[in-house]
Amino acid sequence: MSFTDIIAKKRDGQPLSKDDIDAFITDVSTAAIPDYQISALLMAIVLRGMSDEETVWLTDAMVRSGDRVDLSNVPGMKVGKHSTGGVGDKVSIALSPIAAACGVVVPKMSGRGLGHTGGTLDKLESIPGFRVGLSLDEFKKMLVEVGATIVGQSASLAPADKKLYALRDVTGTVPSIPLIAASVMSKKLAEGSQALVLDVKCGHGAFMKSETDARELARLMVAIGTRAGIRTEAFITAMDVPLGRAVGNALEIIECIELLKGRAPDDITSLVVTLAARLVVLSGRQSEADAEPAVRKALASGAALEKLRAMITWQGGDAGVVDDYQRLPGAAHRHAVVAQGDGYVSGMHAELIGRSSMALGAGRRRIEDRIDHGAGVLIAKRPGDAVRRGDTILELLYNDGRGLDEAISLAEEAIRVAAQAPVVKPLVLGSVR
Ligand code: URA
Numbered sequence: 001m002s003f004t005d006i007i008a009k010k011r012d013g014q015p016l017s018k019d020d021i022d023a024f025i026t027d028v029s030t031a032a033i034p035d036y037q038i039s040a041l042l043m044a045i046v047l048r049g050m051s052d053e054e055t056v057w058l059t060d061a062m063v064r065s066g067d068r069v070d071l072s073n074v075p076g077m078k079v080g081k082h083s084t085g086g087v088g089d090k091v092s093i094a095l096s097p098i099a100a101a102c103g104v105v106v107p108k109m110s111g112r113g114l115g116h117t118g119g120t121l122d123k124l125e126s127i128p129g130f131r132v133g134l135s136l137d138e139f140k141k142m143l144v145e146v147g148a149t150i151v152g153q154s155a156s157l158a159p160a161d162k163k164l165y166a167l168r169d170v171t172g173t174v175p176s177i178p179l180i181a182a183s184v185m186s187k188k189l190a191e192g193s194q195a196l197v198l199d200v201k202c203g204h205g206a207f208m209k210s211e212t213d214a215r216e217l218a219r220l221m222v223a224i225g226t227r228a229g230i231r232t233e234a235f236i237t238a239m240d241v242p243l244g245r246a247v248g249n250a251l252e253i254i255e256c257i258e259l260l261k262g263r264a265p266d267d268i269t270s271l272v273v274t275l276a277a278r279l280v281v282l283s284g285r286q287s288e289a290d291a292e293p294a295v296r297k298a299l300a301s302g303a304a305l306e307k308l309r310a311m312i313t314w315q316g317g318d319a320g321v322v323d324d325y326q327r328l329p330g331a332a333h334r335h336a337v338v339a340q341g342d343g344y345v346s347g348m349h350a351e352l353i354g355r356s357s358m359a360l361g362a363g364r365r366r367i368e369d370r371i372d373h374g375a376g377v378l379i380a381k382r383p384g385d386a387v388r389r390g391d392t393i394l395e396l397l398y399n400d401g402r403g404l405d406e407a408i409s410l411a412e413e414a415i416r417v418a419a420q421a422p423v424v425k426p427l428v429l430g431s432v433r
Contacts, residue, residue, distance in 0.1 A: 248376015
């Protein structure tokens with residue numbers, strides 16, 4: 001069958017066979033078909049959808065387009081974690097050392113921030129000297145010696161996804177649940193974990209704006225992982241409001257360290273504890289009943305903080321930041337966004353806060369932009385908090401002030417103050433096991 005026939009088949013709503021999908025990914029990998037034909041098929045998939053079976057085949061073909069990390073020489077149960085991304089989402093940086101302190105091996109490959117969501121690698125690179133570009137041998141050695149590592153995605157994993165994602169980004173074909181599920185899961189399956197915990201974010205600040213779509217994405221990714229023999233679970237968590245109190249690279253590193261010292265706000269601490277406990281359960285190291293107490297003990301004893309110190313040191317970073325936040329990049333100036341009247345903070349639009357932080361220099365508009373690791377937004381009052389006129393709700397931290405006007409207007413637009421206290425949604429909206 002020619003590639004034109006495959007496009008026509010999907011255009012007309014017929015299911016693709018495994019052979020069609022294998023041929024598609026082989027042709028993408030070998031550059032045997034032009035970008036316009038690939039894009040036409042992607043658009044047909046967006047409009048017509050794909051069955052679970054087609055999505056599993058697509059994921060599998062994308063995994064086979066590159067290497068699969070072999071972690072069989074690393075002792076212990078390897079459990080991965082992935083978030084679909086949000087504003088202030090620093091969970092992986094706090095959770096990995098906690099899980100490692102509980103004896104779970106956490107091999108984590110992460111991405112950079114683009115647009116309004118921050119990237120785990122950029123946050124870690126605010127630690128002076130921290131290297132995210134470990135070789136595969138270093139990645140494995142660190143897992144044996146420390147139990148957790150967070151590095152950049154190796155270019156040899158799921159290269160077909162890289163090509164497809166670049167095209168999807170410029171052809172309006174990102175918003176397709178099967179394409180997103182196959183894209184995320186192809187990279188996760190190639191990373192070599194034996195179990196996987198997914199955090200599917202939902203709300204203004206996330207890829208999935210509606211809870212229905214987030215639940216469907218979670219269901220599909222769990223189905224793909226399970227069919228591939230990886231025990232996979234997903235949480236659906238709210239991303240209408242930024243997570244925690246800090247948005248921006250060094251600011252989020254400080255919040256993670258504070259969390260490991262037991263001094264972070266309850267909302268983010270409880271989400272990290274919930275996800276870490278699932279990693280511990282999936283690793284088989286603790287029962288359902290004992291996992292959370294084990295996680296809380298790793299926090300209270302300081303064992304998780306010591307793991308973070310070990311991770312930073314192994315990756316060439318200055319572990320002194322754990323005790324002295326002045327060693328992290330800072331911001332020379334602050335601007336307070338204040339309440340215009342008395343009442344309660346009733347809304348805080350995550351995407352607008354993410355864009356405000358980006359305008360201050362904490363994120364990139366284009367892949368080649370340099371980021372300012374010290375810039376960002378601190379949240380002084382959260383939805384539900386009472387405020388008086390003039391109270392600071394947000395603080396914008398910046399250095400060169402280039403995007404300040406835009407950042408201020410985005411931040412002002414993001415917050416709402418009302419006479420009545422709002423109903424605050426729980427962070428964890430559901431799970432798929
Ligand atoms: N993240 C990915 O890795 N792929 C997508 O398609 C969307 C988000």
